[in-house]
Amino acid sequence: MxxxxxxxxxxxxxxxxxxxxxxxxxxxxxxxxxxxxxxxxxxxxxxxxxxxxxxxxxxxxxxxxxxxxxxxxxxxxxxxxxxxxxxxxxxxFLPDDDPNFYGPDSAPLYQTIGAAYGRLHAILADFDGPIETWEDNAYDPLFKDYVPEALPKLPGEARRRVEDALSEVKDHLLMIASSLPMEPIFQDVHRGNVRMVKGEFRCIGQRIDDITTTLISMIKYRGRNGLPSEDETDEHRHWWLAHFGEFLTSYNAVNPLRPLERDHMLYVMLARCLPELEEIEGGTASLELMDWFYAHRTEIEIGIMSIGG
Missing domain, CATH: 3.30.200.20 (Phosphorylase Kinase; domain 1)
Known part of the structure; x- marks a missing residue:
């Protein structure tokens, strides 16, 4: 002190x-x-x-x-x-609160944070100055870092299913990494950082990473940055499913999404649902979120494509 x-x-x-x-x-x-x-x-x-x-x-x-x-x-x-x-x-110090993102009346919150991130990315893209920091993209962290470390440590059936998911997303992520522009992004996005209280500017990369990480973190993690409790996970995810399109619509209204971002977003979101390396190494890896995503894939795709672009 x-x-x-x-x-x-x-x-x-x-x-x-x-x-x-x-x-x-x-x-x-x-x-x-x-x-x-x-x-x-x-x-x-x-x-x-x-x-x-x-x-x-x-x-x-x-x-x-x-x-x-x-x-x-x-x-x-x-x-x-x-x-x-x-x-x-x-x-x-920016005032903080703990709003309810998982109820029938939560749509305005998704609209608010969607517009906030849309504004953030637009402002970052307008930054005119040198950026001495590191670069990131949608492909490399998964296929050059995660895959060689994680796959050998997964048991047989889980490994096969993760490999199937990786095969599905690989070409989409490679297309994004090679075609979308590199821009200043936040990279530490979750609902606890909506007002950027605890985080920081991180790197240049592709904004689709920020968008998908924001949304998936809300149904992947627990506590202040994710789901409120384990007891009602399905119900909480139900309300996320009902409202996440509001985030994208509000983002798109202030900072239009590129057709390439919209068309490949489903696959970037799926990649975010794979078990974390730390979970695999700790023996606590679960494919539960990936299974949930596949079960609701059609609804998620409809929510993404409904924003137009």
Whole structure:
């Protein structure tokens, strides 16, 4: 805590209180004027190049009118405070809530986050500046990283079924990776990051990754970033199925989807339903989500194609 308090002196803030968050190396700060901030220790100086990219891009998004956890400048006009070997950044605290995405009245929430991500991608695409960060696409992480690591560790029948799914999506993902433009994307998308409170700008890639990750995370994970509980998974997914098209329609209204994105989106979503490598290595891999996706494939495809494009 003492080091965090020392880091705060780099910014022109009269501090009323500082307390550690539940996340390690993150602190909640309140000023004497009532403003709230998040102070974060992001590690050693080797993160500075990437963090400077975050600073410039997040500032651009903020100045374009979209709420985001931009980096507050220090007294010296820098974007960080260095205390010994630690780099600290300061961001405004954005109010958070825990809305219900899994009910009959949830459609407006899907409309809101769909429009928000549409605006985010449009603003990122308009960023005019160098991006010293890494690239990503829809194909490489799955077929160059996941496949050689995951498949040998799956038991026979599960491996066969995953191989069948991979065979189905392979050409579609390769087409996307080779044909869609590389753009600034967020890459840490889930409903907990709708207002970008806990995340950060990550890389350049293809926006279809952000869109599909956002949607599938809502029916894949649990807790604040996904399904509320295990007891009512089918019901929660039923309401997602009823509303996810609202996300795409609202996204498309503010940032039109390309026909190639729309036509291949089903297959990118299916790829997101494969068991995680960590689950496979831990012996807890399940094909339950993949099975659910196949069972509702027609409804999902109708929801995607209904947006036009």
């Amino acid at each position: 003492k080091e965090a308090e020392q880091a705060l002196g780099t910014w022109d803030i009269s501090v009323q209180s500082i307390r550690a968050a539940t996340v390690s190396k993150v602190y909640h700060v309140k000023s004497t004027t009532g403003e709230r901030f998040v102070l974060k220790n992001i590690g050693a100086p080797d993160v500075l190049v990437r963090t400077e990219t975050w600073f410039r891009v997040a500032r651009h998004v903020h100045e374009s009118g979209l709420p985001i956890a931009y980096l507050v400048e220090t007294n010296m006009g820098s974007f960080y405070s260095r205390i010994d070997s630690s780099i600290y950044i300061l961001m405004p």
